[in-house]
Amino acid sequence: MTAHKKRFGLLAITVIALFAAGLVPGEQRSLKGESPGRSTSPRTVRSVDDRLGVQARAERYAPGQVMVKFKPSLGEPMLEATSRAYGLEKIDKIPVLEIYKYRVPESLTVEDMVEALRQNPDVEYAEPNYIARVAATPNDTYFKVQYALSNTGQKIGSTGPSGTSGDDIKATSAWDETKGSAEVTIAIVDTGVDLVHPDLKAKIKSAGRDFVNNDNDATDDNGHGTMVAGIAAADTNNNTGIAGVAWNCKILPVKVIAADGDGFYDDIVSGVRWAVDNGASVINMSIGGEEAADTLRDAVKYAHDKKVVVCAAAGNNGTAVVYPAAYDAFVLAVAATDYNDARPSWSNPGPQVDVAAPGTRIACPVPTWFWAANGGSSSDEPYAFADGTSMATPHAAGLAALIKGLKPSLNADSVMDVIRYSADDVNSGSKRGKDDDIGYGRINMTKALVPIKITAR
Ligand SMILES: [Ca+2]
Ligand SMILES: [Ca+2]
Ligand SMILES: [Ca+2]
Ligand SMILES: [Ca+2]
Structure with a gap:
């Protein structure tokens, strides 16, 4: 020093x-x-893991799809009539939970359809089919x-x-x-x-x-x-x-x-x-x-x-x-x-x-x-x-x-x-x-x- x-x-x-x-x-x-x-x-x-790559930020939910649950009081025939009235086409149904997945008509946005369904007193809830992602995991x-x-x-x-x-x-x-x-x-x-x-x-x-x-x-x-x-x-x-x-x-x-x-x-x-x-x-x-x-x-x-x-x-x-x-x-x-x-x-x-x-x-x-x-x-x-x-x-x-x-x-x-x-x-x-x-x-x-x-x- x-x-x-x-x-x-x-x-x-x-x-x-x-x-x-x-x-x-x-x-x-x-x-x-x-x-x-x-x-x-x-x-x-x-060795390098075969791990998930990083995904670009993208859509928040599946395009053209809504998830809907009707009130249990609504019977099957009424349920089908209601969904038809909204122009919804059934894609799938989650059994037991009784949640329906529908295709939204192309003339409407998912947001508009969700909003409309939420106004219906027979609908318990309606929401987009959200996309979950893994957090960004690098491949290093x-x-x-x-x-x-x-x-x-x-x-x-x-x-x-x-x-x-x-x-x-x-x-x-x-x-x-x-x-x-x-x-x-x-x-x-x-x-x-x-x-x-x-x-x-x-x-x-x-x-x-x-x-x-x-x-x-x-x-x-x-x-x-x-x-x-x-x-x-x-x-x-x-x-x-x-x-x-x-x-x-x-x-x-x-x-x-x-x-x-x-x-x-x-x-x-x-x-x-x-x-x-x-x-x-x-x-x-x-x-x-x-x-x-x-x-x-x-x-x-x-x-x-x-x-x-x-x-x-x-x-x-x-x-x-x-x-x-x-x-x-x-x-x-x-x-x-x-x-x-x-x-x-x-x-x-x-x-x-x-x-x-x-x-x-x-x-x-x-x-x-x-x-x-x-x-x-x-x-x-x-x-x-x-x-x-x-x-x-x-x-x-x-x-x-x-x-x-x-x-x-x-x-x-x-x-x-x-x-x-x-x-x-x-x-x-x-x-x-x-x-x-x-x-x-x-x-x-x-x-x-x-x-x-x-x-x-
Ligand atoms: Ca200090
Ligand atoms: Ca130097
Ligand atoms: Ca402390
Ligand atoms: Ca690196």
């Missing part, structure tokens, strides 16, 4: 292989911060282990634990509202991003800026930034890797942390300024330092005042919230929860914590060179499970990006408020209301996006 520059620590995280080549389940690999652990054997390859290979997005109580990896069904951020139903806009860019102010990763390359807006090496190629030489970028906005529904929170949003890589996991505050300040002036709507900062600094405060204030939402990690050493997350007025501070909606003890508590998001055993991409350089082999798939508030934060940043896509005019305070007030107070049993552990609670994408979608219409 120099006398003039404050150093920024990359938040310590734990990384283990998600799946790699080979068929033998192996031991977990671990990586604490910049110190990679070694693996003893490859992990299991999982490892979506099934992404409990953070959709927790069904599934096993999280071949040797993993199982969580609690529903303890997730409600991503699939939120994606029915929006999958994001390509006009919205999330800057990843971190160690860089693997620009050639198969699950990221299509999402990267440009090669970004590298403030560590002073060039225009923010390639990741550490791994951390690639993981964070993928959680926020991996290429989604591409039959590959994982799903990102913000399907259609773009990633802007900004390298401010060196390969060894350290960065100087001046580079971080420069990186935030550059991101704001190069099209970022949201900035993810899964980085933190214990020192308060006016320079850093100025940088996040600059973003905030330009309507750019800054999401930052609370930190992982179980002590006070780190900076910039601790800049309460300008930053959304994100703590971690796990697959049971519980806060891990390492997630830093403090009054500045705004919300929490899943940060334990999070599936994410790692650079294509990563496993070969960290005790694996070049044939290992470039994905890993990782732990940390670094992993929690991009879930919130992805949500912020989806909100900005629906309502670009919202300022940073409004976006942060939407995320705060729609969160689920998952520890209300012991800590009712906002608390230091998880702030307002674990983020809920659907509760955040549905009202925005309605008011944006």
Whole structure:
């Protein structure tokens, strides 16, 4: 550490292989911060499920059909006479429940027919034949282990634990509202991003800026930034890797942390300024330092005042919230929860914590060179499970990006408020209301996006 520059620590995280080549389940690999652990054997390859693709939004009900139930007092002959009088042609009848399905004459709309039938005192009810759909489920290979997005109580990896069904951020139903806009860019102010990763390359807006090496190629030489970028906005529904929170949003890589996991505050300040002036709507900062600094405060204030939402990690050493997350007025501070909606003890508590998001055993991409350089082999798939508030934060940043896509005019305070007030107070049993552990609670994408979608219409 120099006398003039404050150093920024990359938040310590734990990384283990998600799946790699080979068929033998192996031991977990671990990586604490910049110190990679070694693996003893490859992990299991999982095949892609034959799962439902995503369906486009379409009709709300079957065209030309109504469902009708008549009052039981109406006898069969009267019932047939009545339906004929409306020009209805019987298609089907649900036995026992005595519900009829009719074809509506082409001269009338379904709405008009339903309205007319409801006026008839012999009709108990009449309604369109509504269409139910599965929530948007992406076809990404490892979506099934992404409990953070959709927790069904599934096993999280071949040797993993199982969580609690529903303890997730409600991503699939939120994606029915929006999958994001390509006009919205999330800057990843971190160690860089693997620009050639198969699950990221299509999402990267440009090669970004590298403030560590002073060039225009923010390639990741550490791994951390690639993981964070993928959680926020991996290429989604591409039959590959994982799903990102913000399907259609773009990633802007900004390298401010060196390969060894350290960065100087001046580079971080420069990186935030550059991101704001190069099209970022949201900035993810899964980085933190214990020192308060006016320079850093100025940088996040600059973003905030330009309507750019800054999401930052609370930190992982179980002590006070780190900076910039601790800049309460300008930053959304994100703590971690796990697959049971519980806060891990390492997630830093403090009054500045705004919300929490899943940060334990999070599936994410790692650079294509990563496993070969960290005790694996070049044939290992470039994905890993990782732990940390670094992993929690991009879930919130992805949500912020989806909100900005629906309502670009919202300022940073409004976006942060939407995320705060729609969160689920998952520890209300012991800590009712906002608390230091998880702030307002674990983020809920659907509760955040549905009202925005309605008011944006
Ligand atoms: Ca570079
Ligand atoms: Ca993918
Ligand atoms: Ca705060
Ligand atoms: Ca609470």
